[in-house]
Amino acid sequence: MDMTKLLDDVVKRELNRREFFKWIAQASVVVSLFGLMDQISCGTVPKTGVPASPYMVPQTADEKTVYALCDTVLPGRTSDPGGAPGAVDVGTMDFAYDKFYGVVQELPLVLPLFNAEAQNQFGKPLYELDLAQRTAVLKSSETMLGLIDQIYMFLKGPFYIGIISTLGLEYMGDPGPNLGYRNQDFSFYKPMSNEMTSDGNLP
Amino acid sequence: MASTFDAVIVGSGFGGAIPALRLAQAGKKVLVLEQGRVYTEQDFKQSWDLKYLSNILNITTSDDYATFFRSGMALGGGSVVFSGLMNRSPSETFQFVDDNGYKVWPAAVNRQVLDPYYDMVESMMQVRQATWNEVSKTGGMFAKLLDNVGLTCDRARFPYVNCRQCGYCEAGCIYGAKQSLMHNYIPQAQAAGVEFKTGCRAMQILPAAAGYEVQYTGPDDTLSSVQGTIVIVAAGTIYSAELLLRSKPSLTQLSDQVGQNFNNNGVVRFGIELADGLPSIECYKGMDSAGVMTYAYWKDYGITIEAGTSPASIFTLNIHRAGELGWGLGFKQWAHAVYPSKLIIANIMGPVTGEGQVYLNSNNLPSVHFPLTQNLSTYIASKIAPIQALATANNAYLLQTMPSGYMYSIDHMLGTCRMGDDPARSVADGNGQIRNYPGLFVSDSSAIPCGTGVNPSTTIAANAERIAQYIVTNW
Ligand SMILES: Cc1cc2nc3c(=O)[nH]c(=O)nc-3n(C[C@H](O)[C@H](O)[C@H](O)COP(=O)(O)OP(=O)(O)OC[C@H]3O[C@@H](n4cnc5c(N)ncnc54)[C@H](O)[C@@H]3O)c2cc1C
Numbered sequence: 280m281d282m283t284k285l286l287d288d289v290v291k292r293e294l295n296r297r298e299f300f301k302w303i304a305q306a307s308v309v310v311s312l313f314g315l316m317d318q319i320s321c322g323t324v325p326k327t328g329v330p331a332s333p334y335m336v337p338q339t340a341d342e343k344t345v346y347a348l349c350d351t352v353l354p355g356r357t358s359d360p361g362g363a364p365g366a367v368d369v370g371t372m373d374f375a376y377d378k379f380y381g382v383v384q385e386l387p388l389v390l391p392l393f394n395a396e397a398q399n400q401f402g403k404p405l406y407e408l409d410l411a412q413r414t415a416v417l418k419s420s421e422t423m424l425g426l427i428d429q430i431y432m433f434l435k436g437p438f439y440i441g442i443i444s445t446l447g448l449e450y451m452g453d454p455g456p457n458l459g460y461r462n463q464d465f466s467f468y469k470p471m472s473n474e475m476t477s478d479g480n481l482p
Numbered sequence: 483m484a485s486t487f488d489a490v491i492v493g494s495g496f497g498g499a500i501p502a503l504r505l506a507q508a509g510k511k512v513l514v515l516e517q518g519r520v521y522t523e524q525d526f527k528q529s530w531d532l533k534y535l536s537n538i539l540n541i542t543t544s545d546d547y548a549t550f551f552r553s554g555m556a557l558g559g560g561s562v563v564f565s566g567l568m569n570r571s572p573s574e575t576f577q578f579v580d581d582n583g584y585k586v587w588p589a590a591v592n593r594q595v596l597d598p599y600y601d602m603v604e605s606m607m608q609v610r611q612a613t614w615n616e617v618s619k620t621g622g623m624f625a626k627l628l629d630n631v632g633l634t635c636d637r638a639r640f641p642y643v644n645c646r647q648c649g650y651c652e653a654g655c656i657y658g659a660k661q662s663l664m665h666n667y668i669p670q671a672q673a674a675g676v677e678f679k680t681g682c683r684a685m686q687i688l689p690a691a692a693g694y695e696v697q698y699t700g701p702d703d704t705l706s707s708v709q710g711t712i713v714i715v716a717a718g719t720i721y722s723a724e725l726l727l728r729s730k731p732s733l734t735q736l737s738d739q740v741g742q743n744f745n746n747n748g749v750v751r752f753g754i755e756l757a758d759g760l761p762s763i764e765c766y767k768g769m770d771s772a773g774v775m776t777y778a779y780w781k782d783y784g785i786t787i788e789a790g791t792s793p794a795s796i797f798t799l800n801i802h803r804a805g806e807l808g809w810g811l812g813f814k815q816w817a818h819a820v821y822p823s824k825l826i827i828a829n830i831m832g833p834v835t836g837e838g839q840v841y842l843n844s845n846n847l848p849s850v851h852f853p854l855t856q857n858l859s860t861y862i863a864s865k866i867a868p869i870q871a872l873a874t875a876n877n878a879y880l881l882q883t884m885p886s887g888y889m890y891s892i893d894h895m896l897g898t899c900r901m902g903d904d905p906a907r908s909v910a911d912g913n914g915q916i917r918n919y920p921g922l923f924v925s926d927s928s929a930i931p932c933g934t935g936v937n938p939s940t941t942i943a944a945n946a947e948r949i950a951q952y953i954v955t956n957w
């Protein structure tokens with residue numbers, strides 16, 4: 280995708296700021312999802328290896344913005360008043376920058392827009408704001424950015440699915456891989472149910 | 483010179499593996515082309531990591547990115563990754579008339595006709611009703627919610643033997659408890675002489691002197707071809723349509739209905755947040771299905787509901803109370819409070835009009851156009867209404883599964899090469915034979931014309947048994 284041309288086109292079409300946000304986010308997510316889906320359907324899994332621990336530390340402004348985004352979508356230990364883990368504590372940065380998952384390959388284009396909104400509201404880039412301020416920025420961006428839900432979903436994934444670390448699942452009370460729960464008492468509430476069929480099938 | 487078989491079958495899921503066995507048992511020389519690889523219990527992992535899952539699943543999105551579709555991609559197709567719910571479609575399903583006034587099932591196919599084939603499938607795959615001891619606490623609680631308002635809930639049917647209730651059915655069963663096609667039809671077909679070529683993707687079908695030629699790419703990406711007197715297309719709803727659409731330049735008489743009528747089995751996914759004070763349901767304990775389904779809404783609403791579709795942790799991603807944010811500190815704390823103790827996830831299913839479409843995009847790859855149409859929105863709203871009442875009566879919250887509503891698809895794609903009585907509105911006749919192409923059949927989910935009322939695999943499988951018998955008798 281030729282981003283320069285796209286930007287030119289946007290300028291030429293004189294989109295207003297709100298339309299521009301929405302349009303650019305759609306374009307970016309579409310591209311990154313395409314990247315992901317292409318790789319999935321071809322079954323080509325780049326051997327990127329297990330991410331180094333501790334997880335990726337943001338260096339560039341873009342990386343810091345992605346980090347701030349992750350830490351707003353699911354606030355981590357340092358932002359959560361209760362100290363509970365969040366996205367950045369389970370390797371979400373590594374997940375986002377992994378070629379296979381393709382989450383932020385094209386997002387650098389969107390990141391300045393979050394920062395622009397942050398500047399607009401608080402006079403600072405997103406990554407210099409506290410959690411309440413970042414939340415306010417994301418809330419207002421949400422109405423402007425098409426497909427933002429998909430970005431959030433991808434950023435929540437590592438925490439709830441346990442892709443890189445099981446810390447999120449543990450926090451949620453899910454033990455993950457297991458030998459089974461055959462000896463559990465599965466008779467909970469069952470006698471209180473009435474069945475319509477004799478064998479599970481309707482006629 | 484391409485090698486020649488009596489039958490070439492594309493795909494080894496329910497629609498492919500079943501005819502493969504039956505045709506071989508009838509003495510035919512059969513080849514199955516399967517684009518996925520062979521996976522055994524030793525290869526599976528208890529993991530939801532996309533990198534792992536992408537080996538056994540095809541995942542794609544609708545062209546508006548609003549919804550996802552998953553389908554199996556391994557020897558055994560969807561049976562390798564499915565949640566194992568295997569109920570028969572209720573009789574009324576086969577009488578469904580769509581929004582266009584069309585009775586979509588061929589007159590020759592109904593529950594009575596399918597029953598002997600359902601019997602065959604259930605016997606082969608050891609399908610049986612779960613015992614109450616196999617129903618998870620999630621399932622028990624769902625049954626209780628229904629019972630509280632005087633409604634019924636039934637134990638569902640599964641092909642599971644010595645299930646350990648580990649909850650990773652959709653990642654492949656490492657314990658060999660799930661009786662996927664890899665445990666029955668496929669080994670028996672191999673024993674009967676069927677050749678399975680894995681890592682082979684059919685690209686195009688062309689007419690040939692004695693039947694059809696199937697061009698395919700092998701594991702090394704080289705193009706080869708085989709010929710079959712009979713060719714059976716069973717690559718699943720999206721990919722069967724893809725193959726036929728790609729074959730249109732050579733099969734010029736194919737119906738323009740190929741790729742049309744795509745439907746999602748009427749699936750609408752919702753969540754229920756239980757009232758405070760109830761015991762924890764520990765929702766990760768148990769099979770991926772909670773083991774129960776309700777027919778209580780079948781008569782009045784034309785839907786059934788299966789509870790506890792897992793992995794619950796994954797669906798926590800999107801689940802939230804209507805009007806509240808699905809992200810942020812508040813969301814994280816809320817999700818922590820409800821999972822795993824008070825969160826039930828469930829699927830509504832029911833016959834629907836197929837309004838979606840599979841088409842070839844500019845890269846010559848399949849895309850799914852499945853917009854949230856007015857009809858679909860109305861369907862969702864009308865089917866969610868009684869669930870809202872159920873939740874309210876139980877002091878529970880009905881939860882949305884998409885940021886702006888309810889997830890309306892995912893695994894139950896049907897209809898793109900549907901059978902039917904009206905040649906103008908169907909791709910194949912009632913025997914699965916593609917119109918204008920004798921010997922070219924479709925026998926998978928793409929042939930199923932509308933929602934099956936319940937999870938679709940048993941009906942797909944029984945219909946494949948029926949079509950196989952037609953072929954054996956007539957070819
Ligand atoms: C995660 C998950 C859970 C599910 N749970 C349930 C459940 O509990 N109960 C239920 O009834 N249903 C369930 N389903 C749905 C069910 O699995 C499908 O409806 C069913 O498998 C469809 O059968 P099929 O034969 O049409 O296609 P599939 O089973 O999808 O088989 C098609 C096969 O064709 C292969 N293929 C595709 N294109 C090509 C090509 N060009 N060349 C060669 N091979 C090709 C694919 O790799 C695949 O193996 C689930 C599905 C998924 C993905």
Ligand code: SF4
Pocket residue numbers: 642644645646647648649650651652654655656657658659660768769770
């Ligand atoms: S819950 Fe049962 S069938 Fe499912 S993966 Fe575990 S052992 Fe296998």
